Amino acid sequence: MEGTPMPTAHGYFGGYAVVGLLAVLGAVFLAVAFGANRLLRPYAPTQEKLLAYECGVDPVGEQWAQTQVRYYVYAFLYVIFAVDSIYLFPWATVFAAPGYGATTLVEMFVFIGFLAVGLLYAWKKGVLRWTD
Template sequence: MDGYFGSYAVVAVLIVIGVVIYVGALTINRLLSPIRPSAEKLLTYECGVDPVGEGWAQTQVRYYVFTYLYVVFAVDAVFLFPWATVFADPGFGLTTLVEMFVFLGFIALGILYAWRKGVLSWT
């Protein structure tokens, strides 16, 4: 398993092992689990509440705004971790510090804008 194709062989073997473990676990689960359907088990289950009425419900738009804000903060976290690793390298300290403060400034402006528009209130 040396050479160029040896690396691919190792990856292929690991993929095969992963698929065998996955299929084996599902097969063992299917063989060992009891299957006793009943009317109560076949009901739709939604967060511990029995379904009442139709399946249609309107969702308020503000929940999408919270989702977008979460995505913004998640992207911030994704950029903070590589910055923290590069910050310690010699010659990058001041440059990366300034770049991160510019980045955090843009994020702070976005949060300030959202706060001024009333997006961050729960009511």
């Protein structure tokens, strides 16, 4: 046993120890920040402050209001295509670099193809129609 080296913290689990330490420090920082906020904030509730606030308009009527699902679908489709455009700009810069042309072209067509299939599915289901 004399020639066997002892395992150190810098070995296999060393990277995990650093990540664990950062996670603990982050949790402590979060707890301290929320605790300081609770101790230092002014607290003076009134009846008016406890009312529901909706875009600067006083609440009128029932507390439950339904929203059309189609608005969320349009928002979701917008997010999909915004993400698509975010990926197109870096692709355009890499596409011009030497040695990346054909590979990046095929990868981008696959990516755009997946988005096109999703858009075609939404169109076939009638999601893109505004009126019923």
